């Protein structure tokens with residue numbers, strides 16, 4: 001039995017101090033039961049909790065830690081940066097350097113503005129699209145999560161999906177009426193929406209591979225329909241690569257699918273574990289951002305020197321080690337091994353994978369949108385989650401999140417994880 005007594009005690013204290021005991025609902029264990037595990041430190045592919053338990057980490061801070069924890073190049077970049085000063089409220093060379101790296105990596109991004117989170121990136125991109133087009137409405141897809149800006153908190157996946165709160169109290173009807181929600185992977189529904197509202201729609205925002213209702217891959221027809229609507233109706237396409245950017249490929253999902261969005265949002269990996277987001281795209285559109293243009297967007301700590309240093313070091317390490325083929329191979333092994341184990345014990349399982357992100361949906365599948373994702377057996381997932389935790393494997397604490405592999409994971413880690421899954425499935429069957 002896993003000893004979590006220190007975590008239990010600390011969580012009770014946290015609940016007195018912090019709403020629900022957590023600073024982000026994705027960390028709460030509501031969907032799997034029990035209380036969150038408090039982490040003390042992490043190294044490479046491993047997490048260590050405050051009771052002294054060790055876990056193979058498949059959460060990776062929900063995406064950023066593609067190099068694993070405490071990568072030496074990132075740590076030494078941070079050590080160097082911290083002595084130069086932690087924030088100046090004035091431009092630095094590090095901002096130029098990371099901007100150059102982002103522009104070089106993603107051809108559709110000609111200019112970029114750094115912010116402090118993915119939420120800020122999507123919120124600002126939406127404002128820019130509205131300011132640029134002079135239109136009010138936006139289209140988002142059911143089960144896609146773009147952070148918690150009011151206009152995007154409609155039928156959002158992630159913690160919202162888990163908690164069954166499609167709309168948060170506090171988001172006004174006035175705000176949500178301008179957000180049109182369309183099912184993912186449904187080109188006909190998208191076309192119908194544009195037939196009705198096309199001339200009023202400022203932007204389509206989408207996850208090019210969904211991670212936030214679990215991993216869901218877009219069909220070719222669906223991707224084409226998004227860009228067809230842009231060409232036909234003058235709508236801005238915002239590709240939300242906060243999760244997929246530098247994850248599924250160095251140049252993001254748009255490089256794999258050959259997409260050329262007007263705007264792209266980034267986060268997670270470009271901060272190397274520090275708080276960073278970014279939005280960028282066509283120069284002609286980005287020139288509308290203040291002070292080049294009139295669309296307001298600002299941030300006291302934006303382009304923060306420590307965050308830039310961690311981001312630059314992370315992208316440098318990704319360039320020099322090019323881990324994507326290795327990540328893909330490990331991910332394939334994990335997906336295949338766990339699939340086989342489930343089959344052996346008669347546990348229905350649908351594995352959706354794209355590169356090093358994947359989800360084990362507890363159902364026969366296929367899972368291609370929110371309606372099908374929601375048919376998963378979440379109770380079984382909860383039992384699986386705890387079975388894995390007891391065997392030293394830390395998986396996402398919700399059926400509707402993607403798991404991530406880092407370049408610090410070894411083949412032996414994958415083998416141990418598959419073995420843990422076999423033992424766990426035996427208890428579920």
Ligand SMILES: *Cc1c(COP(=O)(O)O)cnc(C)c1O
Pocket residue numbers: 116117118119120122145146147148207211212240241242243267268277
């Ligand atoms: C995580 C995520 C966000 C929000 O980023 P935060 O840094 O948590 O605000 C937005 N979009 C996508 C696709 C994400 O995965």
